[in-house]
Amino acid sequence: MNAKIQKFSDPATLADSFANDFAQWLGDQSQPIVTVALSGGSTPRLLFERWAGEFAGEIDWSRVRLFWVDERCVPPSDSDSNFGVANDIFLSKVDLPADQLHRVHGESNPDDERTRYADEIDRFVRKDSDGVPQFDLVVLGMGDDGHTASIFPHQMEFLTSSDVCEVATHPTSGQKRITLTGPVINHAKKVVFLITGANKKGVLVDVVKKTGLFKTYPASFIDATDLTFYVDEDAASGL
Numbered sequence: 001m002n003a004k005i006q007k008f009s010d011p012a013t014l015a016d017s018f019a020n021d022f023a024q025w026l027g028d029q030s031q032p033i034v035t036v037a038l039s040g041g042s043t044p045r046l047l048f049e050r051w052a053g054e055f056a057g058e059i060d061w062s063r064v065r066l067f068w069v070d071e072r073c074v075p076p077s078d079s080d081s082n083f084g085v086a087n088d089i090f091l092s093k094v095d096l097p098a099d100q101l102h103r104v105h106g107e108s109n110p111d112d113e114r115t116r117y118a119d120e121i122d123r124f125v126r127k128d129s130d131g132v133p134q135f136d137l138v139v140l141g142m143g144d145d146g147h148t149a150s151i152f153p154h155q156m157e158f159l160t161s162s163d164v165c166e167v168a169t170h171p172t173s174g175q176k177r178i179t180l181t182g183p184v185i186n187h188a189k190k191v192v193f194l195i196t197g198a199n200k201k202g203v204l205v206d207v208v209k210k211t212g213l214f215k216t217y218p219a220s221f222i223d224a225t226d227l228t229f230y231v232d233e234d235a236a237s238g239l
């Protein structure tokens with residue numbers, strides 16, 4: 001794995017650094033509008049708070065076409081909604097044009113929404129030479145079971161799906177989710193993992209070093225060309 005690893009003392013410092021790097025990255029992009037896909041979970045909340053706070057004036061959101069890596073099949077008003085969380089914390093406070101906001105319709109029938117969202121990505125995200133939608137930036141997290149996006153260990157086939165999106169099932173709650181698939185993530189121009197927490201320590205070692213049970217962890221198979229792990233000390237203590 002030719003990934004870069006950046007370690008930070010704590011989640012807040014990690015979020016500060018990525019918020020700064022994101023602003024720098026956006027400024028460095030030559031194209032007028034970039035495509036970005038965000039994940040859910042608790043770690044990105046720290047990032048969203050910075051985007052709403054000290055970085056509010058640093059980022060020209062009119063240059064961003066925003067998508068989600070995955071979304072729970074719940075209405076946006078549900079506390080589980082990845083869009084709902086992002087909207088409450090920062091989206092409602094920044095000037096991202098409404099026609100550049102591409103949320104998953106978690107309130108819709110999952111199978112119908114999987115097709116609709118894939119069509120939306122097909123329409124608005126350019127394709128690379130392989131004909132795969134190529135996001136400019138994909139922001140991922142990793143669970144303590146090695147899942148990423150909503151690709152869980154019991155659905156490893158989504159890592160090689162020929163479709164853009166799949167309907168995933170959370171292994172314990174059974175909650176349905178729409179998720180980008182492995183090829184779409186791996187074709188992105190830039191992929192970052194934001195990983196915090198001691199409960200990820202062992203999994204992260206195996207994912208990065210390809211040791212132990214790495215083959216059972218979906219995160220092990222994210223091998224985008226430009227891949228960076230932003231990790232806090234608790235998660236990185238085994239590296």
Ligand code: 6PG
Nearest residue numbers: 039040041042043141142143149
């Ligand atoms: C989701 C996320 C999921 C998340 C990991 C890590 O919808 O829950 O996309 O893949 O990134 O579960 O979550 P934390 O950042 O909370 O550890």
